[in-house]
Ligand code: BES
Ligand code: MN
């Protein structure tokens with residue numbers, strides 16, 4: 272969606288729809304003037320409690336020629352005192368989703384309400400862009416019915432320079448591209464988004480932004496001794512791969528931040544096969560990989576002054592005559608041996624080799640992995656927060672803070688040594704699956720064994736990568752979780 276900027280007076284601006292933010296507990300000057308133009312219609316709506324300004328509530332009205340805008344979309348901002356960038360982001364996303372429902376493709380968004388229109392502009396743009404997402408490329412019928420947004424005009428208050436606003440809009444656009452890339456990759460089905468598809472997405476990204484990109488193929492992985500990653504891919508016709516992307520920020524010195532993303536393109540469970548009901552959701556098991564690619568895309572476009580490496584182990588977890596089996600013992604790249612007691616605990620296997628590779632190859636200043644790792648995390652936190660664990664409290668705390676600022680919330684879980692008892696094997700150094708109890712933590716504890724002395728944090732995004740319901744900045748489906756979080760974290764470093 273294209274974003275234009277204008278200093279037009281919203282009362283004089285001609286547009287198919289004007290979006291007006293409204294408080295629950297007070298009226299802005301613009302609200303009063305628009306209400307007067309509409310013969311008190313807005314005040315009647317609030318007197319009847321038809322529209323109260325509750326956060327994210329919307330109401331579409333026809334202006335019947337009383338304003339140059341053909342329609343007015345009211346969107347609730349909640350209580351005046353509670354308004355912050357996060358709520359404005361949400362309100363903008365809710366407004367755009369209401370416009371999609373009403374099939375209004377072009378609209379103007381008034382920024383006149385904001386006391387500090389300039390500083391929150393980026394959040395409003397982000398919300399509008401994120402809320403406009405849809406994924407309908409596999410719908411071939413009724414093409415005429417298909418809806419796409421054409422453009423949004425931001426109406427800036429006097430005193431806000433269009434030039435400074437433009438750079439904020441552009442920044443929001445770069446971030447949006449990254450989130451979109453992640454959402455698209457997750458939305459594609461497993462027969463399309465294969466390990467090879469992820470590799471070519473990485474190549475495409477590297478060409479767009481001049482990054483370096485390497486893909487280690489199965490034979491390379493075997494030679495290196497990445498036996499855990501190779502084992503997980505054995506049951507599939509699609510070979511496992513390791514994708515490595517490097518971005519060098521202008522003027523950035525020193526060791527890189529390394530992002531590692533779980534890239535299971537489909538998780539059937541393997542020989543420890545999952546129940547059929549809901550198995551289709553396991554096409555999203557590469558959401559960590561998608562988040563890493565989306566973050567690299569946005570970081571490069573935003574020209575962030577950091578050195579950043581993305582490492583993506585990718586494989587398809589399938590049952591087959593060649594598949595790895597319960598009881599197998601694997602020697603991981605680190606040398607630690609792993610007894611397989613459940614082939615459905617495959618994420619930690621591909622990650623343990625990737626973490627060891629990343630830490631020895633790049634000597635990271637910080638290493639952060641993202642993975643749809645455990646169903647237990649969904650049980651513990653539902654869909655409102657990702658699980659957060661790590662070996663470095665400062666890194667954990669700054670991720671948590673970044674999450675609060677951008678609205679992608681994280682909740683910390685402990686990684687005490689006692690949890691490791693569940694991972695003891697009779698035959699090898701470790702087993703790959705603990706019991707049901709503390710399943711998110713025992714998985715995190717397993718990964719920790721491969722992080723060495725590197726500052727490391729782990730995000731379990733099993734409950735947040737996909738949403739069965741529509742949210743203000745994230746329509747139903749792939750959320751692109753992790754991209755905004757990581758960009759916010761990198762910006763704050
Ligand atoms: N990809 C799944 C975890 C998952 C579950 C992601 C639900 C998103 C939604 C992971 O590979 C898995 O199967 N984990 C097992 C681990 C168990 C065997 C120790 C699980 O959570 O049941
Ligand atoms: Mn699994």
Ligand code: ZN
Nearest residue numbers: 535538556618
């Ligand atoms: Zn999985």
